[in-house]
Amino acid sequence: MRNLKNSQSAEFPLPSATKVVKGNYDDQVEEYLKQTIPGKDWLLGLKTKAMILIGQKKINGVYLSGNRLLEDPQLPSNQAVNSMKDYINDFSNQFNGQSYITLLPSAAELYKEQIPSYIPRENEVTFINSMYAKMDPSITCLDSITPLTAAKTEQIYYNTQDSLTSLGAYTLYSYIAKSLGLVTTDLSDYSIEHASDSFRGDLYEKTRYEDAAFDNIDLYHYTKKELQIQVTEINGGSASTQNSIYYPEYLHTSDQTDVFLKGSSAPVTDIVTNNTEGKKMLIFGDENAGTLVQFYLPHCEQITVVNLNTWNTSYQDCIDLDSYHTALFLYSVNSLKESSQFVKLKQFFE
Structure with a gap:
């Protein structure tokens, strides 16, 4: 009582x-x-x-902006940034392939004009540029601000979760593909499956703001050639295999965006295709990696996604670094607050 x-x-x-x-x-x-x-x-x-x-207009670190929710980013300290860049630079210097990094702004940076001017907030563009300036010359820094800003009137971020939609992932991919040595596929090359129109993400859970719009979740299927795919998720000493990067069972949960590679939560997710002369790409990333993978499938023979938060040395035998042409670091600025994960990069060469 x-x-x-x-x-x-x-x-x-x-x-x-x-x-x-x-x-x-x-x-x-x-x-x-x-x-x-x-x-x-x-x-x-x-x-x-x-x-x-x-x-x-700010509830539990979330800005209320019409039918959109914007998360207040928490950027890492200068000490954490210096440590992070050291580990990434050391990895690149020892990796035989080409290393790339792209840092994604939060939706709050992209739609900052919707946040009251009296509310203090971090300047993410300055942060990303300063981070790029600390990268070793051997690392190619890929611009995400330009293409995402140009497309901000489209639904490139979810309304209720601070991550890229499939359209946002395609927008980024189509801009940086040339830097990765790829010939970009056209949006018309994909059949779009509207998998859900009832998603409300973690920012809604933090606020229960009923004016927030429901989000759509779209899956992009490449149609120009038949792609045969084998996805192996390696987690906790066990491996499970399926023939799709999509896990539709998650569309019936509160974490609907985990339909993409289970939110890239596994320590190692290995994807092999029937592209016999394609690139082999290693991606270190957050939940955005699974969404972006859709658009690299037509180009790659193998894509391996590593979640450094859950990775440990017991997974070392799962990855032969010498077999990869490309290593891509793909992180939103919000996910960099977990900066301690990058210390694990040195374990790949022990």
């Missing part, structure tokens, strides 16, 4: 400019509601409505 004494004595916190700008006013509202009303999800939605009534 709810504690009536506490509910009667608790007073709704009054807003002030200092509380709102510092971002701790919504915490006070949440604490008040916890004392007075039970029910986690319903409570979160009620908190969001209460914050909107007093003009607050």
Whole structure:
């Protein structure tokens, strides 16, 4: 039973400019509601409505912007950046193939004009450029800002999750393909499967903002030639195999975008195609890697996706570095806050 004494004595916190700008006013509202009303999800939605009534546009680190939700990026410290770049540079210097890196801005950077000017936020373009400046000359830095900004009126990011849609992934791929030595496929070369129109991602879960739009999840199937694919997911000492990069069972869960290679969560996911003279590509990346892989399939004989967060030395025998032509580091700025993962790159040469 709810504690009536506490509910009667608790007073709704009054807003002030200092509380709102510092971002701790919504915490006070949440604490008040916890004392007075039970029910986690319903409570979160009620908190969001209460914050909107007093003009607050940022809830639990998420900006409310019409029907779009934008996550406040948390960038790594200078110390973490220096450590990260050292590990990536060392890997590139020992890798026999060509190394590339592309860092993705958050949707909050792309749609920054939708965020109130009084709310302080990081400059991601400056951060990405400074990170590129620290890369060894042997690494090719691939621009993501230009193509994504040019296409921002399209649905290239999800409304409720800070990751690329399939269209966003194609937009990036088509811009950087030439740098990777590839002849770009046309968008008309794909049959688009509209797999879901009812997705709401983790930013919705953080806010329960009911005005947020539902997202579509689209799968792009290459049609210009028949691709035979074998996907082997290696995780925890076991391996599972299937003939598609898509895992449709995830369309019936709250993590619908995991339809792409299970969100690239496995330590090692190996994809082999019937392109006998294609490239062999190694991708170190976050959840965006699985979405982007759709467009490299027509070019590659083998693509191996490594999740450094879950990778450890027990998977070393799964990867023969000398067999790959290309290593691509693909990360959103938000995922770089897990900077400790990059120390594992030195283990590939031990």
